[in-house]
Amino acid sequence: MRCEPHPFSGAIYQEEEGNLVRVTDEKRGKSGLFTWDGKWIEGDMSYADPHMLYLVGAPNLPPEKDIFWTVLPPHESSPKSAFTGNMGRGTAQRPKIVAPYVGDPGKETDEGMRSSAYIPQEFLLENDRRPELIPEVYKLKSPMPGGPVKIPTDRFYKKEYHDLEVEHIWKKVWQMACREDDIPEIGDYYLYDIAHLQFIVVRTGDNEFKAYPNSCLHRGRKLREHSGKGAREFRCAYHGWSWKIDGSLKELPAEWDFPGVREDVCQLPEAKVATWAGFVFINPDPDAISLEEHMGPEMIQHYEKIQLQHRYKHADVVKVVRCNWKLAMEAFLEAYHTIATHPQLLLAGGDLSDNRHDVFGNWGRLGHINVSGSSPHRGIVIDEQTALATYRGVADFNREYLRGHIGDDVEKFSDAELNEQTFSNLFPNFSPWGGWGRIVYRFRPHGDNPDECLMQAMLLGPWPKDQPKPPTTPTRFLEADQLWVEAEELGTLAKIFDQDCGNVPQVHAGLKTKQPAYVWYSQYQESIIRNFHRNYEKALGLEPSQTDI
Structure with a gap:
């Protein structure tokens, strides 16, 4: 039976029969019994963390599939990784990390305010053991200018905006x-x-x-x-x-x-x-600019070496989600939500506060140069030398893992490229991860219903470019009431998706009653989303959103 401590409070979430979860907080002297989807059953504790309840009590992956997605064997003929875990902790050597919430105070840097866990990009690049291999585009800095911006809520659910999108986006863009x-x-x-x-x-x-x-x-x-x-x-x-x-x-x-x-x-x-x-x-637009011009040189250069065309598609899942496509996509364009939505990542160490964010026209990238390990919201900040050791350790692991798949071609990559798991957005709805992260997202409206969308996730595994690829894995379709963990081929990624998709329908519903009728996006951690809305407003001919700050 599953059992996990809460990463902030230390309260114990214990699985019981029938997908129920017993939550015990010894510090407060309270406990409660809940269904995995959050309904209170009994006890003097009447509310518990919904994402912890899911993690401990929801239908689970079989053990052989509860594997971190970047080391899933792409095919039955592929070599198996020596590592077959899910990146969690729970051993004497790697105990789970529980610490109280203190908040990330941030700090002033040469680039402006950043997380207190900030490590300059230059430090990691200058200490790369193969600096001659680093693509020049990795060294660029292009944070989106401006401060927090507020966006009207009606664009997320009113049919008139969907109709505008059909005419000015889906009939006009790549x-x-x-x-x-x-x-x-x-x-x-x-x-x-x-x-x-x-x-x-x-x-x-x-x-x-x-x-x-x-x-x-x-x-x-x-x-x-x-x-x-x-x-x-x-x-x-x-x-x-x-x-x-x-x-x-x-x-x-x-x-x-x-x-x-x-x-x-x-x-x-x-x-x-x-x-x-x-x-x-x-x-569909016969007068459209070229795809290359739409992407921009920075995006093309960023992905050039990793050659996604040689990858093997070993998972392809489409799910109906009860929210607007933009809301679903936005959940995957920032890591700020990690502190609340993905407690298992905090138990493993970091809260992804120190991600880089750059925008280049229609393309935005985040996370291409960063190190996991700090959790500034709990007062845990690793120093530069610890970060560098972690960075090199990840590169060494990935180099040897990938050698079994692509042979000596792995020697073409720097430490930076072997660490990279950039998640990105090419306007309007395409998100191929960089490096060896495997993930490709696509978000689309579900027909003409602005209250539903289709979220698609592919995994593109490494494959020797001199060997023919097997036929691609057929697309699996999940209805709105099905869980992502039914798609076992996604590994631990399915659990993360279920947590994210537990949020966005509630966001969609909440926006319809929200007063005042706008939402805020931050100046840095949500800047990729700000860039999307800048391009969205331009495409639809809307007035640019403004900040009152």
């Missing part, structure tokens, strides 16, 4: 549709959904892809109802009109009855298509 490996052979096609729009993305050559609105040019029936393989044509099941996979008209039955129509329907309309790092992107 968006990831699928992986190239999802459609590996000529004629393979993927149906990409965004709001009420759907596109057929088809491989038409060895390195050529096209995308068409999924609609017959006769009377509008969908040409395909499911993704598929080996198509030679797209034939409408209503009246038999058909087009070749290159979009050219193949057959117009009873053409004698449509004089003068052939020229208008001779070619399926196309969205613009581009590829990057093994992903296929589309843009």
